[in-house]
Amino acid sequence: MSALVKPAPKPEAGPQPGAGGRDLATGAEAEAETAAAVPLALGPLEESLGFHLRLAQIEAFDAFFAAFAEDGLQPGLLSVLITIGENPGVRQGVLANALKIKRSHMAKIVQGFDAAGLVDRRVPADDRRAVELTLTPAGRGRVAAAMPKFRTHETLSASRLSAAERRTLLDLLRKLSGG
Amino acid sequence: MSALVKPAPKPEAGPQPGAGGRDLATGAEAEAETAAAVPLALGPLEESLGFHLRLAQIEAFDAFFAAFAEDGLQPGLLSVLITIGENPGVRQGVLANALKIKRSHMAKIVQGFDAAGLVDRRVPADDRRAVELTLTPAGRGRVAAAMPKFRTHETLSASRLSAAERRTLLDLLRKLSGG
């Protein structure tokens, strides 16, 4: 598949009228589909952590996609690359565990990266079941190239929060997840 | 399909050895797959809102599943039912918009609910494209039955946070999502 190599989802002429062409830099939220933004009564959902987590996550995901659209890179995939870079020789299962990605899925992802020449898979001599992962030079380049955009994205996506609020939110999320 | 009527995912004999039988009440986190909980260096991810949102959301999702496994109910589906209940006669598209569910997906969901006899779909006379949704008595019963469990789940899932922290987290999430 090489889910990383698709040369920007669709090389269209420009912002199509119907497609709702994602204003990248402006930060305007631009009324997703159509359907008036009628405020609904959410009842108990209004106070639900899980519900708001989902909302926030979807929004963050969308923002990420908007930022990285041309790279054809997804949040999960980038996190895998980064983590391999930070932990050369990490075991595939350990990686999956830390990133909350299922091992079966991680296998697919790593296959894709391998095929794309971004990671090396080495079978250690002392345990021939395992696979140790390392970034290739190309992989390191890919990560390095993505990092500035990543930082920009992180800043932009929290633009509604003050620095202190962002810090607090991060800490609380970490605490919630048992960090 | 009737994705709501499956009588608990698998009516097995008991907690299978290999299946990892989800201790519901204990709250112990029980080492998901196997793979030692080796702490990895996450580098820039450590400070990433999006990354921690994903982690927290996955965890919340899992907890929800554990709590509602026997009901065969999913977070998104319950949120749809609740919101219809809170807004009788709501338009399908408005609902999709508010819950960040794609319209095409909402169509499927509503079809399922309709087939299960949980919602009524009424085409208003003044706009024959639209569909207005209402809970049937059975639907209201379903929601009412789920609510206590839902509140319990909400409380449990935030057990690592104090009440004040939970409140703060909720407010920050809402602010982040443009509430």
Add this chain to the structure above:
DNA sequence: CATGGAATGTTTTCGAGTGGACAAAATTGC
């Protein structure tokens, strides 16, 4: 009113992610 465009919901098609069975290698117990 006729005609082109927009809004609403549906269908179809496809990718992402899961669950479970599996093969190979390691570990343990005898």
Add this chain to the structure above:
DNA sequence: GCAATTTTGTCCACTCGAAAACATTCCATG
């Protein structure tokens, strides 16, 4: 040493959700 169990990764079948094309209805403009 050898069988049983466990760990590690992979494969296959399936579901959830998204993107895009579509049909129908409404609206605007002449």
